[in-house]
Amino acid sequence: xxxxxxxxxxxxxxxxxxxxxxxxxxxxxxxxxxxxxxxxxxxxxxxxxxxxxxxxxxxxxxxxxxxxxxxxxxxxxxxxxxxxxxxxxxxxxxxxxxxxxxxxxxxxxxxxxxxxxxxxxxxxxxxxxxxxxxxxxxxxxxxxxxxxxxxxxxxxxxxxxxxxxxxxxxxxxxxxxxxxxxxxxxxxxxxxxxxxxxxxxxxxxxxxxxxxxxxxxxxxxxxxxxxxxxxxxxxxxxxxxxxxxxxxxxxxxxxxxxxxxxxxxxxxxxxxxxxxxxxxxxxxxxxxxxxxxxxxxxxxxxxxxxxxxxxxxxxxxxxxxxxxxxxxxxxxxxxxxxxxxxxxxxxxxxxxxxxxxxxxxxxxxxxxxxxxxxxxx
Amino acid sequence: xxxxxxxxxxxxxxxxxxxxxxxxxxxxxxxxxxxxxxxxxxxxxxxxxxxxxxxxxxxxxxxxxxxxxxxxxxxxxxxxxxxxxxxxxxxxxxxxxxxxxxxxxxxxxxxxxxxxxxxxxxxxxxxxxxxxxxxxxxxxxxxxxxxxxxxxxxxxxxxxxxxxxxxxxxxxxxxxxxxxxxxxxxxxxxxxxxxxxxxxxxxxxxxxxxxxxxxxxxxxxxxxxxxxxxxxxxxxxxxxxxxxxxxxxxxxxxxxxxxxxxxxxxxxxxxxxxxxxxxxxxxxxxxxxxxxxxxxxxxxxxxxxxxxxxx
Numbered sequence: 042x043x044x045x046x047x048x049x050x051x052x053x054x055x056x057x058x059x060x061x062x063x064x065x066x067x068x069x070x071x072x073x074x075x076x077x078x079x080x081x082x083x084x085x086x087x088x089x090x091x092x093x094x095x096x097x098x099x100x101x102x103x104x105x106x107x108x109x110x111x112x113x114x115x116x117x118x119x120x121x122x123x124x125x126x127x128x129x130x131x132x133x134x135x136x137x138x139x140x141x142x143x144x145x146x147x148x149x150x151x152x153x154x155x156x157x158x159x160x161x162x163x164x165x166x167x168x169x170x171x172x173x174x175x176x177x178x179x180x181x182x183x184x185x186x187x188x189x190x191x192x193x194x195x196x197x198x199x200x201x202x203x204x205x206x207x208x209x210x211x212x213x214x215x216x217x218x219x220x221x222x223x224x225x226x227x228x229x230x231x232x233x234x235x236x237x238x239x240x241x242x243x244x245x246x247x248x249x250x251x252x253x254x255x256x257x258x259x260x261x262x263x264x265x266x267x268x269x270x271x272x273x274x275x276x277x278x279x280x281x282x283x284x285x286x287x288x289x290x291x292x293x294x295x296x297x298x299x300x301x302x303x304x305x306x307x308x309x310x311x312x313x314x315x316x317x318x319x320x321x322x323x324x325x326x327x328x329x330x331x332x333x334x335x336x337x338x339x340x341x342x343x344x345x346x347x348x349x350x351x352x353x354x355x356x357x358x359x360x361x362x363x364x365x366x367x368x369x370x371x372x373x374x375x376x377x378x379x380x381x382x383x384x385x386x387x388x389x390x391x392x393x394x395x396x397x398x399x400x401x402x403x404x405x406x407x408x409x410x411x412x413x414x415x416x417x418x
Numbered sequence: 419x420x421x422x423x424x425x426x427x428x429x430x431x432x433x434x435x436x437x438x439x440x441x442x443x444x445x446x447x448x449x450x451x452x453x454x455x456x457x458x459x460x461x462x463x464x465x466x467x468x469x470x471x472x473x474x475x476x477x478x479x480x481x482x483x484x485x486x487x488x489x490x491x492x493x494x495x496x497x498x499x500x501x502x503x504x505x506x507x508x509x510x511x512x513x514x515x516x517x518x519x520x521x522x523x524x525x526x527x528x529x530x531x532x533x534x535x536x537x538x539x540x541x542x543x544x545x546x547x548x549x550x551x552x553x554x555x556x557x558x559x560x561x562x563x564x565x566x567x568x569x570x571x572x573x574x575x576x577x578x579x580x581x582x583x584x585x586x587x588x589x590x591x592x593x594x595x596x597x598x599x600x601x602x603x604x605x606x607x608x609x610x611x612x613x614x615x616x617x618x619x620x621x622x623x624x625x626x627x628x629x630x631x632x633x634x635x636x637x638x639x640x641x642x643x644x645x646x647x648x649x650x651x652x653x654x655x656x657x658x659x660x661x662x663x664x665x666x667x668x669x670x671x672x673x674x675x676x677x678x679x680x681x682x683x684x685x686x687x688x689x690x691x692x693x694x695x696x697x698x699x700x701x702x703x704x705x706x707x708x709x710x711x712x713x714x715x716x717x718x719x720x721x722x723x724x725x726x727x728x729x
Contacts, residue, residue, distance in 0.1 A: 261526060416474060
């Protein structure tokens, strides 16, 4: 270990990052840009779903029902139609995402407690909008039944308290408005933090491309000093990124931060060293920068997106995917980011994930030290 | 047999790659203070040889000792004492001339109080003083090579290993670069340099001619030239194809090499053959602009050796 050698590498790398505009953009700007872009793109809150109604009942009650389910911004009633064929045609053209059919017996059945005969036809080619519409209509229907039954009881001799109307209350914790950005952004933070690893893989490949790696190998610098010197600047930049991303998440997307900043930053440093070591392992195996980018996406970003449980629950994955997820530093880190942002839990809950991070850090560092040789060919 | 006066000492040195033997049983001894040139066609093993001497490649078999360090056992210990310049070496373009020098001074543990004067001397030496703060990427190709040399000299290595340092450099810069090497040689630095240029090989104190991973010839330039069989006649015919095919079968002509529009004829005895060739050309109606005897150059010697080996 020579502090002078490490500092020489670090200083050179910082000069490179600050003076090469492309490198600067890649390591400092792109993680924040990625987070913002993806947050907007993945904000899957659906509003203004176009629907039509085929009302066979045409009663005051059915009109009230239609009004109640289409109130607000979630569902837009674009027309009343007069046949099933029209609904089918509109669905096929993609003009509407759902059609609501109200049976002629609507008023009768409702008032005689026989449930409400309505049919919802959904465009299954886009399940998220259709499913949202169905769910929304279901909820509103329950509300409507409760409300109309209540008023019915008031006008009848029966005592309202003797029959309990349906009482279904769903309460969502931690993200009360169920805004998807809020749940997704902390996970995205863990994913875009893969960028420092990409950068470190690229900088190793770059030294090879330019022949400077051969030159470095001919100097007395030790392998470890070389790798440490290269990792330090990207670890620092990674911490700046963590800070910027937290700021953007809180300021731009109103994501709450309920946990401890100190814990978050401490665990972020461990994550950074783990992912940087992985980046070095990648950099050892590639000889060109394009290959470094390609392999980083294959090893860090795609699995980071699909396997770390940000969007798709790990428990629902097949065995092999779960095994791969286990070895991604992003998996425990995604749990940690969500934990400190949303639930505000501390190390008492997050410790298994912190231990996993440390473990992966050691594994990848050992791999990097084993694979990186001061020899050519 | 170990010779105490040799600074580089290899025995049966062999390096294989997946499908080729890049270096095959090389026995090389370079003495202190030599300016040793490695020449040979592309792919002959020059780069592999230099990389092995710099401890950058694992040895397949045999031994290599540099400055008394056995590189097969430990390739790191020797590194503070050698200066190696890779063929591809292009420096760190975003760093200035000074920053590049500082970087390598740090890696080679050059003491801080020595560095300023050494840097000044090297910059002066390389003619780069006025470009101290210019980024390396903005230097000309020749200046980049000189900066690279300055970087490999920053720790005053005892041995310089240079892999085709002047390839792709203009003739003036090439000459300047070699003037620097000659100065270093005079100061006592041992230099091993590979080169594709025969005029550069001529400036070495000894030349190793490499071919297919071996070094069949290892002599001083003068002795290599002397070893060429026969003497040289330079002929400038009007029709060099016709003249070439006619003279190929002439008695006394050992070899014909083509240089542009002139033919270089290696003959057993120039004095005897000159009139004979003139007569023969006249008799076949082949005119020529000039014909004369000439001393053999390195290039002719090189081509001649390669042909002998290939034949």
